[in-house]
Amino acid sequence: MAKRIAAIETVPPRELRALRLDELPHATVALAKFLLGKVLVRDSKEGRVSGRIVETEAYPPGDPACHARSGRTARNASLFLRHGHIYVYRAYGTAMMLNVSSEAEGVGAGVLIRAAEPLTGIEVMRRRRGIDDVYRLTKGPGCLAQAFAVDLGLDGVAYDAANSLWLADDGFGVTKVGRSVRIGITRNADKPWRFFIHGNRWVSGPARLNDGAK
DNA sequence: TGAAAGATTCGCT
DNA sequence: GCGAATCTTTCAG
Structure with a gap:
């Protein structure tokens, strides 16, 4: 019998309202903050999996750290799509990274979703990750992608319920947003x-308010 | 054509 | 807490 975390398993999910792409901020840093507290939803034949986004990183236009820095290529083309599209890539051979394109068509920029707090479909996530510990299911970008069955096939697709990976608002209010340098x-x-939700257990890096921020 | 770096993770000490 | 694993993309020669 797997260990249960009562506070997680028994809280009924709030009603989800799907976000339309035109509701998302058109600027990268604003979008990174906006996504905190929103719900990431993944539908598949295994069932619905959802989680509250608790940690993001912004990679704005012209940022030397952004994959779009050397112009559009086959690999990073999704970053140049209109904001609200999925950009997936593989890092270090195995870990998949899930991003949201964040600017106008033709401008390369994105927001990395680094961690989420599991809401529904926890058993499905456990199966996909091969572990029981709820606090490790979606902590860190590679883990999050695995729990949500994110693969390269989603690259370039819009965040839309019709495409099985989408964003929703459930009315959750974020009180304390922390910020730091990127990891x-x-x-x-x-x-x-x-950016991260201060005090949340699924935040994968340093969790102090203003940690390392200039 | 070859080499190096990379938005990480996991296991072992 | 540290270091190896892993593989694709990009850049230089």
Whole structure:
């Protein structure tokens, strides 16, 4: 019998309202903050999986750390789509990274979704991840992508319920937003463009308010 | 054509 | 807490 976390398993999900692409901010940093507290939903034949986004990073236009820095290529083309499209890539051979394109068509920029708090479909996530511990299911970008069955086939698709991966608002209010420098990058590493919900257990990096922010 | 770096994770000590 | 694993893309020669 798997260990249960009562506070997670028994809270009934709030009603989800799907976000339309035109409701998303058109600017990268604004979108990174906006996504905190929103719900990421993945539908599949295994059932619905959802989680509250608790950690994001912004990669604005012209940022040397952004994959779009050297112009449009086959790999990063999705970053140049109109804001609200899915950009997926593989890092370090195995980990899939889930991003949201964040600017106008033709402008390369995006927001990385680094972590989420599991809401529904926890058993499905456990199966996909091969672990029981709820606190490790979706902590870190590679783990999140695995729990949500994100693969390269989703690259370039819009966040829309018709495409099985979409964003929703359930009325949750974020009270304390923390910010810090981004994790694991070397270019432009001093910019405080990582955002997270302060005090949340699924945040994958340093969790102090203003950690490292200039 | 070859080499190096990378928005990470997991296991072992 | 540290270091290896892993593989695709990009850049330089």
